[in-house]
Amino acid sequence: MAHIRYDYRTLTAFCEEAFTKLGFTKEDSKVITDVLITSDLFGIESHGMQRLTRYDMGIQKGLIHPGAKSEIVFQTPVSAVIDAHDGMGQLAAVNAMNIAIEKAKKSGMAMVTVRNSNHYGIAGYYAKMAADQGLIGFSCTNSEAIMVPTFGRKAMLGSNPMAFAVPADPYPFLFDASTTVVTRGKLEMYNKAEKELPDHWALDCKGHPTHDTGSVLKSIVSKEGGGILPLGGYSEKSGGHKGYGYAMVCEIFSSILSMGLTSCHTNTDGVGGTCHGFMAIDPAVFGNPGEIRKHFSTFLQELRDAPKAQGQTRIYTHGEKEAQSVERIKAEGVPVDVKTVYEMKQMADHAGIDFSAYFGEVSEVEGYHTLY
Amino acid sequence: MAHIRYDYRTLTAFCEEAFTKLGFTKEDSKVITDVLITSDLFGIESHGMQRLTRYDMGIQKGLIHPGAKSEIVFQTPVSAVIDAHDGMGQLAAVNAMNIAIEKAKKSGMAMVTVRNSNHYGIAGYYAKMAADQGLIGFSCTNSEAIMVPTFGRKAMLGSNPMAFAVPADPYPFLFDASTTVVTRGKLEMYNKAEKELPDHWALDCKGHPTHDTGSVLKSIVSKEGGGILPLGGYSEKSGGHKGYGYAMVCEIFSSILSMGLTSCHTNTDGVGGTCHGFMAIDPAVFGNPGEIRKHFSTFLQELRDAPKAQGQTRIYTHGEKEAQSVERIKAEGVPVDVKTVYEMKQMADHAGIDFSAYFGEVSEVEGYHTLY
Numbered sequence: 240m241a242h243i244r245y246d247y248r249t250l251t252a253f254c255e256e257a258f259t260k261l262g263f264t265k266e267d268s269k270v271i272t273d274v275l276i277t278s279d280l281f282g283i284e285s286h287g288m289q290r291l292t293r294y295d296m297g298i299q300k301g302l303i304h305p306g307a308k309s310e311i312v313f314q315t316p317v318s319a320v321i322d323a324h325d326g327m328g329q330l331a332a333v334n335a336m337n338i339a340i341e342k343a344k345k346s347g348m349a350m351v352t353v354r355n356s357n358h359y360g361i362a363g364y365y366a367k368m369a370a371d372q373g374l375i376g377f378s379c380t381n382s383e384a385i386m387v388p389t390f391g392r393k394a395m396l397g398s399n400p401m402a403f404a405v406p407a408d409p410y411p412f413l414f415d416a417s418t419t420v421v422t423r424g425k426l427e428m429y430n431k432a433e434k435e436l437p438d439h440w441a442l443d444c445k446g447h448p449t450h451d452t453g454s455v456l457k458s459i460v461s462k463e464g465g466g467i468l469p470l471g472g473y474s475e476k477s478g479g480h481k482g483y484g485y486a487m488v489c490e491i492f493s494s495i496l497s498m499g500l501t502s503c504h505t506n507t508d509g510v511g512g513t514c515h516g517f518m519a520i521d522p523a524v525f526g527n528p529g530e531i532r533k534h535f536s537t538f539l540q541e542l543r544d545a546p547k548a549q550g551q552t553r554i555y556t557h558g559e560k561e562a563q564s565v566e567r568i569k570a571e572g573v574p575v576d577v578k579t580v581y582e583m584k585q586m587a588d589h590a591g592i593d594f595s596a597y598f599g600e601v602s603e604v605e606g607y608h609t610l611y
Numbered sequence: 612m613a614h615i616r617y618d619y620r621t622l623t624a625f626c627e628e629a630f631t632k633l634g635f636t637k638e639d640s641k642v643i644t645d646v647l648i649t650s651d652l653f654g655i656e657s658h659g660m661q662r663l664t665r666y667d668m669g670i671q672k673g674l675i676h677p678g679a680k681s682e683i684v685f686q687t688p689v690s691a692v693i694d695a696h697d698g699m700g701q702l703a704a705v706n707a708m709n710i711a712i713e714k715a716k717k718s719g720m721a722m723v724t725v726r727n728s729n730h731y732g733i734a735g736y737y738a739k740m741a742a743d744q745g746l747i748g749f750s751c752t753n754s755e756a757i758m759v760p761t762f763g764r765k766a767m768l769g770s771n772p773m774a775f776a777v778p779a780d781p782y783p784f785l786f787d788a789s790t791t792v793v794t795r796g797k798l799e800m801y802n803k804a805e806k807e808l809p810d811h812w813a814l815d816c817k818g819h820p821t822h823d824t825g826s827v828l829k830s831i832v833s834k835e836g837g838g839i840l841p842l843g844g845y846s847e848k849s850g851g852h853k854g855y856g857y858a859m860v861c862e863i864f865s866s867i868l869s870m871g872l873t874s875c876h877t878n879t880d881g882v883g884g885t886c887h888g889f890m891a892i893d894p895a896v897f898g899n900p901g902e903i904r905k906h907f908s909t910f911l912q913e914l915r916d917a918p919k920a921q922g923q924t925r926i927y928t929h930g931e932k933e934a935q936s937v938e939r940i941k942a943e944g945v946p947v948d949v950k951t952v953y954e955m956k957q958m959a960d961h962a963g964i965d966f967s968a969y970f971g972e973v974s975e976v977e978g979y980h981t982l983y
Contacts, residue, residue, distance in 0.1 A: 317689070317719040318896035347689040348720060352897060375863070388914055390923040395914055403860050405867075412863070414856035420849065437848055446920025464918065470850045471842050476809055477792065478842045482850075484786035484929050485857070488775050490910070491747070491784070495777075496897040501910045503917075524690035525724060525868040535863070538873045542760055542767055545875075546836065548818025551762040557856050 243580055244572030245598060250288060251276050253583070253597045257291065260590035261298050262305030263327070271329045274360040279573045282564035285424025286361045288575055289431075292582040293358070294327070295589075302511040303327055303357045309334050316346045320497050321353045325511055328359030328380070336365040336378065336517045343374055343519035352492065353515040354499025358382065362402035363415030363561070369519040370404035370411040373528060377518035378402045379489040383506040385459050386419045387466040389480045392446030394459060394466030397502035398422045399489035404558070406522070408536045413558030418486040419467040426456055426467070431578045439472040441465070448473060462507075492516035615952055616944030617970060622660060623648050625955070625969045629663065632962035633670050634677030635699070643701045646732040651945045654936035657796025658733045660947055661803075664954040665730070666699070667961075674883040675699055675729045681706045689714060691723045692869050697883055700731030700752070708737040708750065708889045715746055715891035724864065725887040726871025730754065734774035735787030735933070741891040742776035742783040745900060749890035750774045751861040755878040757831050758791045759838040761852045764818030766831060766838030769874035770794045771861035776930070778894070780908045785930030790858040791839040798828055798839070803950045811844040813837070820845060834879075864888035 251272055258268035271294075279287030297303040307326030311319050319338050323331035335351045342349030359365075362378045369376025382397030400422070402415035420440050429436060435450040443449040444464035458465035469482025493514035494501045500512035522528040539556045547554060568574075575583075584601055587594035594601065623644055630640035643666075651659030669675040679698030683691050691710050695703035707723045714721030731737075734750045741748025754769030772794070774787035792812050801808060807822040815821040816836035830837035841854025865886035866873045872884035894900040911928045919926060940946075947955075956973055959966035966973065 313898050315719050315896045320897055346718070347687050348722065350720065350892070350896075387920075388917065388926050390920055391914075391917050391926045392920045393918045395917050403856075403863070405863055412859065414859060416850075416853040416856055420843075439849060442920070446918075446923070470853050471792075472844075472849070477811060477844070478788075478854075480927075480929070481788040481842050484775075484788055487784065487786060487929060491775070491777055491907070495903060495907045495910070496894065498898060498902065498906055501913075503913065520722070522868065524687045524722075525692055526685050526870060531867060531870065534870055535867045538862070538867070541873075541875065542763075545760065545763050545767050546765045546818075548759075548762055548764040548814070551818070554760050554763045555852075557852070557859060 241577050242574040243577060244574050247276055247280060247569060247573050249597055250279070250573055250575075253592070254288070254291065256592055257586060257590060260592060261295060267327070267330055270333050271327055274329045274333075274364050277364055278361045280565045280568050281361070281363070281561040282568065283361055284574065284576070285422055285428050288573070288583065289427070289579040290358070290360070290424070292586055295586050297357060297511070301509060302506070309353070311338070317342060317349045319349075319351045321351060323353050323356035325355055325357070328357040328513060328515070331356040332359040332365050332378070332515055332517070333368070335515065336368045336376070336519070339517045339519040340369055340372055340374060343369070343521050347524035348518070348520040350492070350496075350516065350518045352497035352499075353517075354494070354497035354512070356513045356515055357511040358513060359515055361415060362400040363404065363413050365517055366402040366404035366415065367411065367413055370406050370413070373406055373522070375406075375520040375522060376402075376404040378515070379492050380513060380515045381490055381493045381502040381505065382513060383459070384462070384502045385423050385466045386469055386483070386486055387442050387446065389469065389475065389483050392442065392444065393464045394462070395503045396483070396486040396490065397505070398467070399486040399502065401485065401489050405535060406532050407539055408532065410562035411558055412535070412539065412556065413561060416470075418470055418482050418489060420470055420472065420482070421467065423456075423459065423467065426452060428576070430456055431576055439468060439477075441467050489516070492518075613949045614946040615949060616946050619648055619652060619941060619945050621969055622651070622945055622947075625959075625964070626660070626663065628964055629958060629962060632964060633667060639699070639702055642705055643699055646701045646705075646736050648945075649736055650733045652937045652940050653733070653735070653933040654940065655733055656946065656948070657794055657800050660945070660955065661799070661951040662730070662732070662796070664958055667958050669729060669883070673881060674878070681725070683710070688718045689721045691721075693723060693725045695725050695728035697727055697729070700729040700885060700887070703728040704731040704737050704750070704887055704889070705740070707887065708740045708748070708891070711889045711891040712741055712744055712746060715741075715893050719896035720890070720892040722864070722868075722888065722890045724869035724871075725889075726866070726869035726884070728885045728887055729883040730885060731887055733787060734772040735776065735785050737889055738774035738776035738787065739783065739785055742778050742785070745778055745894070747778075747892040747894060748774075748776040750887070751864050752885060752887045753862055753865045753874040753877065754885060755831070756834070756874045757795050757838045758841055758855070758858055759814050759818065761841065761847065761855050764814065764816065765836045766834070767875045768855070768858040768862065769877070770839070771858040771874065773857065773861050777907060778904050779911055780904065782934035783930055784907070784911065784928065785933060788842075790842055790854050790861060792842055792844065792854070793839065795828075795831065795839065798824055800948070802828055803948055811840060811849075813839050861888070864890075
């Protein structure tokens, strides 16, 4: 499937206009757009522009309320519980992480949970907010059920990503991963590219392994059984119960400690109900932050310098690919799948945005006409 | 390989005497023994009695100092850093978790890191200490390098387990897992049973997959390359970088925030240097603990009740197997591998303990004589 490269500033401007047209203030549109474009700059195409149409649909269906305001319903010096009142996930999340950071700066560490929210984009964005201010950041979210627990056949947990960010040089440690083998977004990319799924990624509605991308995505929507496997795959021997365990940890720090909906109850009966969790820790409560940062940076460098497997040239530390991707994609442009371009165009037409003012004549794009 | 079943009270009494003979006080011997026997009762044979001989060797080699006292070197109301001064891991860990629990009861949450310690047994023991008091518990430890980072060929990270415990009914949630596909202890059990390794567990010294149990264990000791794969296996496609990422999280909360030795520097040049991390969170900082517990217990029951894969009869929640194992093994006896019995006998003879007073005439045990 063909990709088109667009300048990230053009995509940013388009995205900001799109969200104002969907009912958000200019300021809120900027916040949401920054999360999406950061994902594309990180090279995580599944969580960038290609999600725009799903947010549009979420608003149309009434799952996402553009005017909602987050409300703190419980708090202590080290914690808060926030009700997002069905608002946009990114707005609730940025607000919650800012509260966690503020409390951690005063108390040393703090955790904030959020209920009644919606899809918030990449978990790593919020963890990195803390690291950008010299703190350790943690972020997690539950989501519509797509993960089948070990020995089950029905999706009961979300992709349930958790992200950790820690200040380091020359770039922060940033580990952001779904607790499934892969995300639903990755399956959507495979579906757009009309590719079969690799082994050990997904189960059919009877709980057997399958390669059929389209049917897995359909069964997730219809909730008729089937879904994605936990990290570690199909059996206890390969550690599938561990991925399932990490998904539970995510659930505890999002839906359980916020008294919100667990993944298996979100996105049903016209209610979103996604829950998030955030934590910030000031390394100063463990000693000299500069020394800790240096100690950690040394270890990261030792990992990068460690002997490589035969045939490999490089060991990455987490966040390294993202840091390098930002520079490269800013220079080369953001690659956008033509199907995503088509969705963006549909949305622009629907919302009354002059698409060609941003991107020129899209009908000239190779492969685009076949989508009509 | 044959197993012999012994009553857990007999093993407890033997173990307590063994540790006093190794130089620990009666009280300390009871603490250490409880961690080991709990592991055997949980059905985690790899971390129970079979580790006794390794602790004995650790003391003989001078890695473990039986007389060492843990010292708090830095603290705030939400944190502490402890120097274990090369003491026994279990003693440093129980002390550290108790401090985390005490601080969490006052401040809402607390994290304690430990440096210059040794192998501490099962991570779950300490996480459960918090859950037994109505708190959320977290525990992690680094260890001698056995995990090869994605695209590497040399072990740079430990098995780096993390454990999470959360109060629930009818039993607590207890998720305790190495961030490798399997633990070194599991490889030791395979070696004792003279079994080959399954696919996707380990790499040889060039960074290629291998099934050779003995050579992997040897290469871990000689540090000549090779080791165990992270959870998620060999490639990024199956999520190996995620297991590597969780191992990094463990390292951050143990060796980094204690300014201790990272896994690749522990257990070298006659120094242990293992580091641990502990956290306790009072659910009361998120609302009514009873309601949160009920909310979580409902979700756990929904998981157990969810539709099973064709051919499966049961979905477990984490900690369920352990809770049921305790009852069963207390009734049936602890299964101990005859090679472990042999090691226990050797240790008893060496330390001047009357082995037969505890276990009768071991030479009558099937398979035992072949070990001499």
